Amino acid sequence: MITVGIDVGSLSTKVVVLNQDRIMAHEVRSTGVDAKKASQEAMDTVLNKAGISFQDVESIVCTGAGKKKVPFEAQQATEVMCDARGGCHLYPKANGLIDIGGENCRAIKCDAKGNVIDFALNDKCASGTGIFLDAMAKALRVNPEEMGELSLQSTQDIEVTSMCSVFAESEVVSMIHRRTPKNDILRGIHKSIASRIYGLANRILLEGELIVLGGIAKNIGLIATLKELMASDLIVPDEPEIVGALGAALLAREREE
């Protein structure tokens, strides 16, 4: 059975095509301002990659902030469910997941069978997420992809104390003016994000083996800082941002059966 999962996030749209358990193809692209257009284009691209046509797809589930905007017939599922399904499919022994998205963070606790037993979402504040990191990258004039590595080269522990991303940005700007080394500022920023994430995970007593999802999971600096804070084993899948879409595709199959 061929199913498709689409995760329409605030920053990026991810699509996964599944044939039973096997991923045939996947696609990640920027959502931009038009989620409808982004999801259509992503779908077209991924079908092409998989070498199939739209008619071959038996069922679609979509998730993410823009899940209601997809221009084709699809069921919906929450990100919590999709993350859990996808993550536990890849790592059945995981005790939970942390998804660090563009605009939102999620902490999810699973049982041995991959069922969700508890979850916590971050509040309105953006400072645990992709948008915050992007803003910091701009302020520091570094490439977002390099942020993690640079932070690991820091030689000093700097504290970024503001809890709010808006204030944190002005704090960082004043650090830049004081000529604080970029790497140290980056480390401080990563620590700040890590402590927000840790706070979220702590609300549901998340421990043990945890999967880290979302594009930001590729930030080695953040993962290193998280590992320092949390007494847990952190697993980062090869493609951490598509796990939600994978879970959606798996759900699509489950619901058909």
Place this chain on the structure above:
Amino acid sequence: MGTIDIMRDIVENPQRIIEDWKSDGKKVVGHRCLYVPEEIIHAAGMLPYPTFGTPEPITKADSYFQPCVCEFIRNLFDLGLDRKFDFLDSLILCNTCDGVRHLKSMWSTYIDSVPCYIINNPQKMYDESGFKFYRHELEMFKGMMEDLSGNKITDESLRKSIELFDETRRLLKELYMLRKRDVPPISGSEALIVSMASMLMPKEKANPLLRQLIDEVKTREIENADGPRILITGSIIDNPALIQLVEDMGGVVVVDDLCSSMKYFWYETKPNPDPMDAIVKFNLERAVCACMHPSQQRFDYLKELAREFKVDGIIYFLIKYCHTFTYESPTYQEKLEEETPTLTLEVDHSLSGLGQLRTRVQAFIEML
């Protein structure tokens, strides 16, 4: 080593006191908030141990409490979960605020290693019916302490304990009164260390040390006494580093009205043939805690202190999420400012964000 250094060592390493005490096979009863009568614990032959916190960030407690609960309480719970209070044979709390009440339930539910009990004190002062109610509660508490220790508490033993603790209070007050001088003999952070050490130690040991200290500092003068004279108030500030911060910014801290200092010892027990009655009245006739009604006495007591100690500015440290003190802050601010410039500062118990705090304190002190 000067007496202050000895006391600093005690505050930084209180476990030695515990080890000494327990090696004699005796018990230790932890307590929090001023309405747990230490004299009753002492009269039963046990060590009353004030549970102070540590300036560490909150970890596990946030999974139990929501993050919107007083940080001090969450810190105590963290320490409890980490088994850092396992040396206590019992933890006694009292009815002072929402946070403490919750600590009681949470502790009893999640921490097996130390039994926890809460004394139901009234929150109204100077009231005969309140005295009666509190007396009943204290009789129950006395029975509990007798059961825990295996010792009977007689009127005589209680009287002796009251005398001993009053002596500590008198000595601490005597020391603090020396700070009225134009150049005080000890700094604010030193004073807090002395106060906390005296609370932690058995009073039999504290009293001679205090006498020794008063003698030592008779002619002492602190350096940097030129700055404005500051009165610090708040609740459970148990970290001398905070007082140090004010002094580093140029303030001369001459009064610290805190649960870890003056609130504990400024008043003493009045003579009374009935020692239990003496204890009841001692607690319910002193206006030191914001939980007690009416509040006007407390504002008056603070204004009187400000006058007596010729204070130039008042800094009021609010621990984040402390509802009791936070609610009063606009009223407090208004009343105190009638005579003395007052700054209210919200602090994290773990003292994060010190940089911002320094700036605000500095600006306030420069203005005075």
Place this chain on the structure above:
Amino acid sequence: MTIEATTPGKETFTPGRFGLKASEEIFMATFAYYAGLKAAKEEGRPVIWAYGVTPREIFHAVDAPVFYLEHVPFLLGFQQIGSHYMQIAEEHGFSKDVCTSHRCFIGCGLGSEQEREPILEGMFVEPDLIIAGNYPCMSESKAFLCIADRYDCPYYFIDTPINTWGKDPPDYAIEYFEGQLKGALDFMGEHGFNLDWDKLKETVRLSKQILLLFKEIDELRKAIPAPMSSMDGLVTALLLIQVLPPSTVITLYEKVLKEVKERVEKKEGALEEEKLRLMFFGVPPTFNMGVLDSVEKYGAVFAKSLLECAQGGMFDPSGIESFMDPEKPLESIAYRTLVDLINPTSEAMVNYMVGAVKDFNIDGVVAVVKRSCGLIPPYLRQIKDAVYKETGVPTTIFDLDGLDTRDYDDVTTRINLESFIETLLASKRR
């Protein structure tokens, strides 16, 4: 000064659905009560400001017109203008960390005439006396101070012991609290509100009747399908209704009971097929009660809500027959107040929740955290763990302040509800 819809999403807020005609009647009557206060003031009768959890019988017994400090924020919340008053309080120096309900009425009290919007203007009367106290939380004991200062009015402080004894508070505790209540009555007597003991006994007798009716209505919420909507539950809980004279409350409750009985007989509920029965715990979003109704599209209903700030009433009315004795009016009121679930410490509430989840056939508990509240959020974990341990029913906990539109995040609230429901449905299918 007008209120602008600066809160994003405010345009999408929807009021809650009334399932019962009687609850709509109660809702209107509650607003009308406050208009009646203005009339009393104009007649020269002194008005008492009282914190909402004061045992209401003492006021009814002396016919006092009372402005209930925590009701008003709820009524303003329904009108979506509560935050305006919170802002006034903040401008007067009150931190955002103090209870939004209290911040709201402080703003009402400290605000100038211009700052009072038409809605509050219709309800607002200046206090002549204040009855204050520390039940059930420390915020109560402090929040009135600035009002007493501002209006320079005398007050009496009722000290309520916390409950460290469970269902059996000792005589000395009851006596102490009785003394406090008597003190309040004496105080009111000094200001012209004369106590008639027979009237007090009668008030307690009626109060007992009200509680028994409440109990009967509450029991019916166990029925499947759930006969009352979230709005019904909120409005008929003793929270709001207690402002009205006892005889009026009885009439209204009898109407509610009749309607609910009919609905139960006809098996009428919001949903024909209830896939999930949820319980709500905490202050619901008064300004957007529609969000609680919206779970119906997933086949879920809030069968029961554990209110919120049931003030002066009783969360758990079982056992009333035995302890409410009109011949011992103050003792009955004292006992009832001390053992009420909202009185710390938390054991009674935790035990009740475990029982309620079983009795009301609940599949999931939704508990919300009002960040500025020091009373309930701290023990949500205890409830969560106890309920899960004894019944296997999960609880989700997320932030929501039901009175302050400024902090409300509709998107996250809905995602929280949706995610919880989806995970519950998935576990049901297994």
